[in-house]
Amino acid sequence: MNVEKEYIKLIFGLKLKQARTNKNLSLFGLAKLTELSKSYLNEIEKGKKYPKTDKIILLAEKLEVSYDHMVSLKLDNNLAPIGEILKSGILKEIPLDIFGIQENDLIDIIANAPAKVNAFISTIIEIAQHYNLTRESFFLAALRSYQEAHNNYFEDLEQKVLDFSKAFQININTKISIEDLTAVLTEEYGYTIQEIVFSEQEELGDLRSIYVPKSKTLLLSLDIDEQQKAFILAKEIAYNYLEITERLYTFSWIKFKNFDEVLNNFYASYFAGALLIPRKQLVSELNLFLAKSDPKPQEMIQLMSQFNVSPESFYQRLTNILPKDFLLKNIFFLRLSHKIGADTYQIKKELHITNQQEPHANEMNEHYCRRWISVKTIVESIKQNKSHFFDAQISRYENSGNEFLVFSSATEDPFKKDCLRSISVGILITPGMKKKFKFIDNKSIKKQIVGVTCETCAVKNCEERASPPVQLDLKIRNENTEIIVQKYMAKFS
Known part of the structure; x- marks a missing residue:
C-alpha cells in the first residue's frame, strides 16, 4: 500500500489516541505512565511526529496493545472511515489553507466523531454524484467561496497592477492597446505570438489560445476579437509579472489538475481585468453614470466601450x-x-x-x-x-x-x-x-x-x-x- 509518510504519521496518531481513550487515560496520565512529555505525545497524536521503535514498544506495553497493532496501517472499524479519507487523498483536494484551516485540525474533528463525520462526508459525495458535480465544480465552488469571503476585492493584486504600469511605463488612464501588450510579452518576456485557425480542428473549436511553455509560444485563434485578444495578452503578462508557474496553458480551460491552478487562473484573470479596467478611472466614470437622473441603455454601452474589454x-x-x-x-x-x-x-x-x-x-x-x-x-x-x-x-x-x-x-x-x-x-x-x-x-x-x-x-x-x-x-x-x-x-x- 502506497501511503504518504505524513498519512502514516496521522494514522499512528489516531491509533494512539484511540488506545489512550480506550484506557480512559488523559494525555497527562499517559505522560506519567510512560515518562514521555505531554507535548511530545500530543505531537504524535496530531500526526506531526512518528516515534522511534523503542518509544512504540513502550507505548504499546503501557496501553496493553500489541506492537504490530500500533504500527499496522489497518484501522479499527470505528476509525476505518478516516483511513479511507486519508488514503483517498480528498483532503489534498480541499483547499483548506485559503480558509485558514489546518489539515490536522480537520483530522482532529473527524477523529472525535468518525462515524458521524464519515456519514456527513459520504452524504456530500453522494449528493455531488447525484447532481453530476465534477472535481472541477468542487474547485470552482471553493474559489467562489474564497472570492465571496474577500468581497471579491484583492488589494495586493490592485497594487501589483499599479506597480506594473509604473515599471513598464504603461499609461493605464487611456485604453491600453494590443500593441503595448504585445510588446511587453515579446520584448520583456521573450514570447513568440502566432495567430492560427483553431476552428480547422473540431476539438479546438472552443479554445481561444494555447501557450507552449517550452518555446514560449502563444498561439492565438484568428476567430477572436480585439477585446478577447487584449484579455488573453494581459493574462499572460499577469502570469509572468506575478511569477506564477503552476498555471493553465489554454483559454478557456480544459481541466484543472489541482486547486492551485484554479486559484492562479483567478489571480491572473483579476490582474488582467484590473489592468484593462483601471480602478480609478472606472470609479470616476461610474460616479458620473450614477449621478444621472434618467440614463439611457446606450449610455451604459458607451461606458463599457471606453475600455478594451468584453461585457x-x-x-x-x-x-x-x-x-x-x-x-x-x-x-x-x-x-x-x-x-x-x-x-x-x-x-x-x-x-x-x-x-x-x-x-x-x-x-x-x-x-x-x-x-x-x-x-x-x-x-x-x-x-x-x-x-x-x-x-x-x-x-x-x-x-x-x-x-x-x-x-x-x-x-x-x-x-x-x-x-x-x-x-x-x-x-x-x-x-x-x-x-x-x-x-x-x-x-x-x-x-x-x-x-x-x-x-x-x-x-x-x-x-x-x-x-x-x-x-x-x-x-x-x-x-x-x-x-x-x-x-x-x-x-x-
Whole structure:
C-alpha cells in the first residue's frame, strides 16, 4: 500500500489516541505512565511526529496493545472511515489553507466523531454524484467561496497592477492597446505570438489560445476579437509579472489538475481585468453614470466601450469595485448561456457577495424564471438582431422579498456557435444604495416580481412560466399531509 509518510504519521496518531481513550487515560496520565512529555505525545497524536521503535514498544506495553497493532496501517472499524479519507487523498483536494484551516485540525474533528463525520462526508459525495458535480465544480465552488469571503476585492493584486504600469511605463488612464501588450510579452518576456485557425480542428473549436511553455509560444485563434485578444495578452503578462508557474496553458480551460491552478487562473484573470479596467478611472466614470437622473441603455454601452474589454470582463470588474469603493456588498453576478431555438437557459457562472443567494444555479434541470432580465436580454437580442443588447430592471424575489437592481448585457457567445449569453450584475436595493443611484426611483426602470425556477415559484398567473410549480406543489402537499398526521397523532395519543 502506497501511503504518504505524513498519512502514516496521522494514522499512528489516531491509533494512539484511540488506545489512550480506550484506557480512559488523559494525555497527562499517559505522560506519567510512560515518562514521555505531554507535548511530545500530543505531537504524535496530531500526526506531526512518528516515534522511534523503542518509544512504540513502550507505548504499546503501557496501553496493553500489541506492537504490530500500533504500527499496522489497518484501522479499527470505528476509525476505518478516516483511513479511507486519508488514503483517498480528498483532503489534498480541499483547499483548506485559503480558509485558514489546518489539515490536522480537520483530522482532529473527524477523529472525535468518525462515524458521524464519515456519514456527513459520504452524504456530500453522494449528493455531488447525484447532481453530476465534477472535481472541477468542487474547485470552482471553493474559489467562489474564497472570492465571496474577500468581497471579491484583492488589494495586493490592485497594487501589483499599479506597480506594473509604473515599471513598464504603461499609461493605464487611456485604453491600453494590443500593441503595448504585445510588446511587453515579446520584448520583456521573450514570447513568440502566432495567430492560427483553431476552428480547422473540431476539438479546438472552443479554445481561444494555447501557450507552449517550452518555446514560449502563444498561439492565438484568428476567430477572436480585439477585446478577447487584449484579455488573453494581459493574462499572460499577469502570469509572468506575478511569477506564477503552476498555471493553465489554454483559454478557456480544459481541466484543472489541482486547486492551485484554479486559484492562479483567478489571480491572473483579476490582474488582467484590473489592468484593462483601471480602478480609478472606472470609479470616476461610474460616479458620473450614477449621478444621472434618467440614463439611457446606450449610455451604459458607451461606458463599457471606453475600455478594451468584453461585457463579461466589465461586469466582473464591477463586482470588484462596487463593494470596495461604493460600499455595495450585496451583489450577485450571473452568466447565462442559451442555444438559439432551445427552450433552456443555463447558468454557467455565478458569484454572490455576502449571503444573499437569489438567484442561484439549480442542478435539477429546472427552468430558470423567464422574468429575469438575464433571460429577457437574450430574447430581445435575438428579436432585434443586436450584437450587444443592454437593459435593466428592478427584480423583486417572490420567496425572500429582496429587491435587486439588475443590469444585463446579451451578446453572442464567443465560444459556442449559435449560442448567446447574458452577463448580469444585481445590486440589493437598500436605503444606502438608493442614495448612490440617483435614477433608482425613475419610472422608466421596469419593476418585476421574479422567482428562481418555475418549478419552485408561487407567482400566480405568470404568462412567462415555462413549467408548472411541481416542486412547490409537492412541498405544499407534504406540509398539508404533516398537519393531518399531527391531528391523528393528537387524537389517538
